[in-house]
Amino acid sequence: MASWGRVIRANHFVARPRFGDELDGFLNGLSADRPGLAVGLRRSYGDTNLNPDGRIIDMTSLDRVIAFDRETGVMRAEAGLSLSQALQILVPAGWFLPTTPGTRFVTLGGAVANDVHGKNHHAAGTFGASVRRLKLLRTDGGAQEIGPGNALFHATVGGLGLTGVIAWVEFQAVRVPSSSLDAEDTAFARVEDYFDIAAERKHSFEHTMAWVDCSVGGAKLGRGILSAANWYAYGDVAPHRELPSKTVPLDAPGFTLNTMTVRAFNSVRHELKSMRSGPYRSHYEPFLYPLDGIANWNRLYGPKGFYQYQCVLPPATARDGVAELLKAIATSGQGSPLAVLKDFGPREAVGMLSFPMEGTTLALDFRNRGESTLRLMADLDRIVAAASGRLYPAKDGRIPPEMFQAGFPKWQDFRAYVDPGLSSAFWRRVSG
Amino acid sequence: MDGSLGAIAMQPDLKNTIKPSNRVVILGALSAMATAAARIYAAEGAALVLVARNEARLAALAADLRARGAVEVETAALDLEAEAPQARLHLADWAKRLGSVDHIHLVYGYLGDQAKASIDPTELTRITVSNFASAVHWCEAAANILRAQRHGALVAVSSVAGDRGRQSNYAYGAAKGGIALFVQGIAHSLAGTGARAVAVKPGFVDTPMTDGLKKGGPMWASADQLGRALRRAADAGGPIQYAPGKWRMVMAIIRSVPAFVFHKTKL
Numbered sequence: 001m002a003s004w005g006r007v008i009r010a011n012h013f014v015a016r017p018r019f020g021d022e023l024d025g026f027l028n029g030l031s032a033d034r035p036g037l038a039v040g041l042r043r044s045y046g047d048t049n050l051n052p053d054g055r056i057i058d059m060t061s062l063d064r065v066i067a068f069d070r071e072t073g074v075m076r077a078e079a080g081l082s083l084s085q086a087l088q089i090l091v092p093a094g095w096f097l098p099t100t101p102g103t104r105f106v107t108l109g110g111a112v113a114n115d116v117h118g119k120n121h122h123a124a125g126t127f128g129a130s131v132r133r134l135k136l137l138r139t140d141g142g143a144q145e146i147g148p149g150n151a152l153f154h155a156t157v158g159g160l161g162l163t164g165v166i167a168w169v170e171f172q173a174v175r176v177p178s179s180s181l182d183a184e185d186t187a188f189a190r191v192e193d194y195f196d197i198a199a200e201r202k203h204s205f206e207h208t209m210a211w212v213d214c215s216v217g218g219a220k221l222g223r224g225i226l227s228a229a230n231w232y233a234y235g236d237v238a239p240h241r242e243l244p245s246k247t248v249p250l251d252a253p254g255f256t257l258n259t260m261t262v263r264a265f266n267s268v269r270h271e272l273k274s275m276r277s278g279p280y281r282s283h284y285e286p287f288l289y290p291l292d293g294i295a296n297w298n299r300l301y302g303p304k305g306f307y308q309y310q311c312v313l314p315p316a317t318a319r320d321g322v323a324e325l326l327k328a329i330a331t332s333g334q335g336s337p338l339a340v341l342k343d344f345g346p347r348e349a350v351g352m353l354s355f356p357m358e359g360t361t362l363a364l365d366f367r368n369r370g371e372s373t374l375r376l377m378a379d380l381d382r383i384v385a386a387a388s389g390r391l392y393p394a395k396d397g398r399i400p401p402e403m404f405q406a407g408f409p410k411w412q413d414f415r416a417y418v419d420p421g422l423s424s425a426f427w428r429r430v431s432g
Numbered sequence: 433m434d435g436s437l438g439a440i441a442m443q444p445d446l447k448n449t450i451k452p453s454n455r456v457v458i459l460g461a462l463s464a465m466a467t468a469a470a471r472i473y474a475a476e477g478a479a480l481v482l483v484a485r486n487e488a489r490l491a492a493l494a495a496d497l498r499a500r501g502a503v504e505v506e507t508a509a510l511d512l513e514a515e516a517p518q519a520r521l522h523l524a525d526w527a528k529r530l531g532s533v534d535h536i537h538l539v540y541g542y543l544g545d546q547a548k549a550s551i552d553p554t555e556l557t558r559i560t561v562s563n564f565a566s567a568v569h570w571c572e573a574a575a576n577i578l579r580a581q582r583h584g585a586l587v588a589v590s591s592v593a594g595d596r597g598r599q600s601n602y603a604y605g606a607a608k609g610g611i612a613l614f615v616q617g618i619a620h621s622l623a624g625t626g627a628r629a630v631a632v633k634p635g636f637v638d639t640p641m642t643d644g645l646k647k648g649g650p651m652w653a654s655a656d657q658l659g660r661a662l663r664r665a666a667d668a669g670g671p672i673q674y675a676p677g678k679w680r681m682v683m684a685i686i687r688s689v690p691a692f693v694f695h696k697t698k699l
Contacts, residue, residue, distance in 0.1 A: 018464065018640055019489050061464070064492050065499035075499075088475070089500055 001056070004298050005045035006305030007368050007397055008425070010052030018061040020078060020167060023137055026057050027165060030139045030421035037424050038165040040107030041082060044114065045308040046397025047425035048160050054423070057165065059109055065089060066168055073173035074132065079109030079166040084242065084292075091239040095173035096284075098130035102340075104240075104289050109166040114394040115158035115354040119207040119229075119288065122345035128157035129350050130171045136164035139421025143167065148350070155417035158351025160393055162418045162427055178235030181207065181287050183227055184279040191222025191323050191341075195360070198343045201228045207287070210341040214364060217330035222323065224341070232281055240285035301367045307397060309377055310355075310363035312344060313389035318360035321387035325362060325380055332376045336365035352410040352417075355392045363395070374398065393426060404430035450503045452479035454666075455530040457523065459483045459512055459570055460540025464639040465589070467493060468659020469537060474502035481526040483508045484540070504530070512540050516566035519573035527577060535666040536574040538567055538588040541608070543641050549603045556603055563607035568614050571629075575618040578627035585666040588615045590631040592674065595683040598699050608633075612672060619671035630665040631672050634658050635679040651682075 002009040015026050030036040036055035062080035069075075073095045075086065083097055084104035090096055099118040106116065115128040124130075133147040136156055144164075146153040156163045186201075188194050194210055201208050205228035212224035291297050298306070313321040322341065329336075339362065346358040366373050381403055384391065390407025391399055405411055415431065453476040458466050461482035473480060474497040482490050482497075487509035494505040506529055508522070515522060527533040542562035549556040567588065574586040593601055594609025612631035619629040636642065636652045653676055661675035674680040686699075 016640070016643065019462075019486075020492065021488065064496035066492070066495055068499040077499075092501075 001042075001050070002305070003045055003047065003049050003397070004043045005307055005368075005397060006298055006301070006303075007307060008047055008050060008052075010050055010425075012051060012054065012056040014056045014058055016058040016061055020062060023057070023062075023165060023167060026055075027137055027139045027421070030055060032420040035421055035423035036139075037422055038079075038109065038161050040080060040110035040113075041105045043101075043103055043106050043110070044394040045306075046393075046395060047429065048114075048393050048396070048427075050425040051423060052425055059107060059165075062167075063107075068093075070095075073175065074170060075173060076133075076168055076170035077108055078168050079107060079112075081108050082106065083108070083111060084240075088239045088242060090173050091176075091179050091237050094175060094177075094237050096176040097127075098172060098174050099124045099127055100288055102289065103292055105292065108169040108171070109161070112157055112166055112169055113159060113161040115349070115351045115356070116394075117344070117356045119209045119342065121347075121356055122202045122208070122343060123206045124174070125345070125347040126158075126350060126354055126356055127171070128354065129347070130173075131157065131169060131350075132172060133170040135167040137167050138164045138419050140419060152417055154350060155352050155414050158349070158354035159414065159417070160353065160424065160426065162422050162424065164419045164422070176231050176237070177233045178231060179237045179239065179284055180232040180235045181229040181282050181284055182232045182279055183207075183229035183282050183287055186226045186228070187224070188226060189220070189223050191224075191326055192319065194222065194224060194226060194322075194341055195319055197226050198341075198360075201226065202343060202345070204228075204230075206230050208342065212326065212339045212341050212362075214326055214329045214336060214339045217327065221330055222326045227287070229282070229287060238283070240283070240289075301365070304368040304370075306368050307366045307373060307377065308363065308395040309366065309380060310361060310392040310395040311380070311384045311389045312355065312357055312359050312361040312392075313384065313387045314357065314359040317387035317389070321383060321389065322360055322362055324383050328376070328379055328383065329364065332372075332379075334366055334369070334373060334376055336367075339364040352414040353393070353408050355390070355394070357390075359389070361392075363392075393430075396426070399430065401430045401432055450477070452477060452503045452530075454478045454534040455480075455527075455532055456535045456537070457481045457483065457526050457530075457533055457574075459536070459538045461493060461507075462486065462489050463539050463541075463641070464655035465634070465637065465658035465662065466537065466539035468656045469539075469662040470497055470659075471500055472659060472663045473535075474498075474500040474505075477501055477503050479504035479530050481506045481508060481530060483510065483512060483522075483526075485509060485511055506530075512570070513562055513566040516569035519569040520576065523570075523573045523577060532581065533577060534584045536570075536577075536584070536586050537662055537666070538570050538574075538586070539662070541567075541589060541591075541641075542604075543601075544604055546599075546601045546603055559603045560607045563604060564610045564614075565607075567611050571611070571614055571618060575622065575629065578629070579622060579625055582626045584627050586615065586618065586629040587662055587665045588612075588629075588631050589662070590615070590633045590672075592633050592635050592679050592683050594633065596687050596694075600699060616671045628666075629671060630669060632658075632661055632665050632675050633672065633679065633683075634661070634675045635682070 001012045037051040038057040038059050039049045059080035062078040064078045066076040070093045083106050101116040111127045115126045117126045135145050137143050207229040210224050210226040342361050344356045456478050462484040490507035497505045544559035578584045590612035591608035593605035615629050615631040639655050665673050
């Protein structure tokens with residue numbers, strides 16, 4: 001079993017309950033000596049969803065909707081329901097997820113446990129902000145229904161599945177006038193320009209994100225495209241097609257994404273996107289989930305897998321810090337074909353370990369080339385730490401405990417709410 | 433286990449105003465592939481009766497299907513093996529509650545353990561009763577309804593294991609092969625009436641029933657794939673359908689291997 005980045009592979013004892021009444025039995029078998037971990041669709045890249053040689057509860061078959069009120073948009077569903085399936089139900093009724101990460105293959109439980117964010121963070125906050133209630137099963141004492149205001153709830157949102165097993169989640173969906181977005185792309189030649197354009201666009205657009213080419217340095221450092229969109233007011237409401245149209249059936253050979261191909265790929269994308277002038281209309285699927293059309297795209301990085309690096313820097317240090325990060329990446333020649341920039345809004349985080357904070361987030365992929373990749377990321381860590389930033393646990397598989405603890409000052413408060421019968425490779429690594 | 437029907441949870445006014453796309457009875461509704469098929473029906477706006485043993489689990493599935501668009505969902509908690517002699521009464525009752533019935537899916541079954549069945553008559557009985565001896569009553573009762581109304585479909589889950597007796601699971605294979613022959617005969621008897629019968633033969637399916645086996649690779653299908661195959665079989669195709677379709681060729685080859693070669697394998 002491996003996480004999405006496929007760098008770490010380990011054996012697990014996997015239980016796959018299909019009915020909620022089976023969960024108690026699995027939880028009874030867990031203890032501090034033999035901790036377990038509930039996981040969803042395993043889109044976290046690093047080791048937050050791994051428990052090597054230990055027990056795993058695969059929650060994905062617990063995917064039933066318990067109730068959905070078409071009038072109020074409140075949905076309660078078992079934690080294993082995917083956002084993709086939720087959308088199949090929400091969209092035809094004129095509702096949408098309050099926010100969504102860049103893949104719809106995430107469970108509700110995972111969305112809560114990682115307090116995921118999306119392109120509308122500046123407008124909507126994180127997924128946790130929409131959660132009204134959830135049911136948490138503890139290995140050390142029964143079931144609890146908890147909601148905002150309860151400390152255990154705020155530990156559970158963003159709590160990486162460590163505070164208990166989330167049985168169900170109740171969230172408030174948002175009304176949408178259609179299933180399409182009116183979008184426009186703006187090219188920027190330098191990363192400084194990104195900040196100006198993003199600061200202006202966030203007032204008039206619900207969804208914004210930028211794509212940055214990290215493979216070129218010098219004068220072209222940080223060129224990119226900022227996409228911004230609002231819901232189209234008059235269209236019909238049609239959900240996405242559930243099945244991916246393409247798949248990557250096998251691991252790509254290691255040379256597929258070498259420096260040349262990455263650079264060529266980025267340049268072509270840059271040219272194509274710059275040529276698109278003016279606004280365009282897009283169904284939500286390609287705009288919000290550009291990679292979901294290709295199943296198992298993570299295999300493109302070859303059998304050794306890849307790392308993702310996602311940090312957030314506060315507003316005061318973001319401009320200089322992001323430029324410095326991009327420069328270090330360009331110099332390394334290990335540029336990723338997908339780098340994303342996005343400004344987070346000032347909303348206070350719901351969870352004690354929620355990743356988003358006001359500022360700018362940068363996310364990149366690095367093919368795993370062993371030591372040199374780890375060294376590059378350690379260099380990036382120093383830049384992030386100096387800028388008072390932090391890293392996203394869902395993307396991480398290697399940061400040292402100091403880096404985590406400095407980035408998440410509430411981690412000591414959080415610790416008190418950890419279920420002793422639950423643990424992960426990530427938690428053992430960073431809480432030591 | 434009582435044989436009573438669960439409550440109708442859809443608002444009565446809605447039930448009477450929206451015409452369901454299909455009226456469907458699912459026997460063994462809690463299996464992974466039955467649930468997958470039921471969700472397709474729900475999204476189409478069907479009315480369903482879900483039959484299985486566990487009442488609380490049926491209620492949870494019914495709520496899910498309502499949220500996914502089913503216009504009406506009823507549940508019947510009963511033991512399909514024990515109640516098989518009463519199949520005709522039960523089916524008539526459910527058809528009445530739905531107004532009529534278009535599709536009947538028989539999905540329940542029991543894989544069992546061949547080694548145990550070889551020495552334990554109880555296990556051997558359970559395998560053959562679950563997969564064949566009880567199933568024929570439900571199939572015959574369904575066929576009688578379909579024949580009389582001259583439309584609709586019976587879809588019964590068989591298995592590729594029913595295509596050749598093998599040392600590792602011949603009790604299960606014989607029962608599943610038997611039900612395919614039975615349904616094939618029903619299909620013949622329904623020819624020209626407008627009604628249909630189909631035996632679906634899945635290959636390896638990633639469900640809890642097969643959790644003891646090593647999984648993965650191109651020959652394994654998901655429960656969702658099988659759900660789509662069951663739903664499709666109710667509308668179209670011949671009386672014996674392999675799912676996925678490539679199993680037809682695979683099993684043709686396996687059936688044609690001479691015994692002196694086959695007996696050298698441990699399949």
